[in-house]
Amino acid sequence: MKRTFSVLLLSVLAISAFSQDIMDFENESRKVISVYDYWDGSPFRKGLLHGECEVIDNPVVESGANETRKVLSFRRSRYGSNLFGARIDLKDPIHLSSKPSYVHVMINSPVKGKPALLGLGKRDDWNNQSPETFQFVKLSGMETVPGKWTDAVFKITGNEAACLHSLVIIPDTRSMMPADSDFIVYIDEIIHNNNPLERCSNENYPVSFDKRQTSKRADRKLNGVAFKGNKCADLDIDVSNVKTVYIDKLESEPLVAVPGEEITPVFQYTGGWMHRYVYLDKGNDGKFQPEIVKEVPAPGSDLVSYSFLGEPDASTGHNSKGETTQNSTQDNPPAFIIPADITPGFYRMRCKVDWNSDNASGNTAQSIVDNGGAILDLLVNIHEDSVAFNVNARMCNVSTVDGRQLPSAIPFGKDYTFKVEMDGDYVLKGLLIKHGYNLSGEQYVSGNRQWKTVTLNLSDDGLVTIPAEYIDGDLNVEILFTNIADKASK
DSSP: OOOOOOHHHHHHHHTOSOEEEEEOSOSGGGOOEEEEESOTTOTTTTTSOOOOEEEEEOSOOBTTTBOOSEEEEEEEOTTSOTTEEEEEEEEEEEEOOSSOEEEEEEEEOSSOOOOEEEEEEEETTOTTOOTTEEEEEEEOSSOOOTTSEEEEEEEEOOOTTEEEEEEEEESOOOSOOOTTOOEEEEEEEEEEESOOSOSSOOSSSOOSSOTTOBOOOSSOEEEEEEEEESSSOEEEEEOTTOOBSEEEETTSOOEEEOTTOEEEEEEEEESSSOEEEEEEOTTOSSOOOOOEETTEEOTTOSEEEESOBOSTTOSEEEOTTSOEEETTOOOOOOOEEOOTTOOSEEEEEEEEEESSOOOTTOOTTTTTTTTTOEEEEEEEEEOOSEEEEEEEOOSEEEEOTTSOOOOSEEETTSOEEEEEEEOTTEEEEEEEEEEESOTTSOSEETTEEOEEEEEEEOSOOEEEEEOGGGOSSEEEEEEEEEEHHHHHHO
């Protein structure tokens, strides 16, 4: 096998009704390549320049994405137009249809860019038409990630009588490029099928279907998920009116928990013969990685609770406690424990209804969509009893209510009141509050928001109160003020 993809990838490809390998650059006899520019005035079309396009050893072997021996190396020249690319002359023409199909191209570029596919061909019922006649140019729905293999997917349609004889892979459609911006792009694994899903993904927390997919089953539906902890966790999420298979609750109220807390999940689900799974990305790395050892989750597993896992087509399996369960079970998954040593922060949790699968993206062999499953993502705020508290006070004095120095930590999730006394020439305008985690770092880690900012408008100094809703993690507070003279002039 010349390609190695993830289990998800192989499952996704397996559901395609057809799959045509166009070129993988492993077979010497099939390499018919050159450069092409759609612009009539291009120096490459006029013969003034010769492009660089050759098959080389794969310099970027990436596990789960592209492990082939050979790739096509293409120099994206600053002298080419925005539709300058690597031309592949096809051994077997692609017959176009009004029904969409998809061309997939693995691209590794050192820059972020929007790839495009240009098709050259002819109508079979027009004898005099050149096979180099322009048929279409299609943009990919995703951008290349610098230094990573990206499966650029192009949706193609056309006249039923038309065939494609050549494909032009355009790795970057920017119209203007700096004078010193030539770069090398690697191209590989070109296939044609009816599957719109990319073979590998650089997306955080992918799902195996289009996130806009609506439910196909009226008899099966996720109506909500509730969590109850033995310390502070308590959340009930109602999704009874949601019609999509994927449910995004990342900007809604998070589940609040503490390290070492035991949490019991309860799925409200209409229908039977489907199983329940809960994932927690403990590493905040954008992936849910299950690890099951002797029928139970290993300590580092991101799959923390499930009602059933077993061999394909087996009538019995196990839940996350290692107890024997039937594949017909409608039970909720067992309680799970938040790791005692986890770093406080916002983490992503995924709740999934699916058939016998530890794949967080959703079963494809037994389609999560066709089976009436669902995926719900939310954030979990894992916190300590106290949070860091810092006040940047200029043109004023700040203190506790009784006049003492402000503490460096305050209780989590409770209103906090302190005193602000402005200097004589200044008046208080408000507080700028930055709250959450990783306050000196990026706001989003693997797509999970870690902090927010909010402004509290105030007109008088004295006692001021930060509401509990903003004390959901560490706090940096800046005193906002204005000069008395400036205020009077307004």
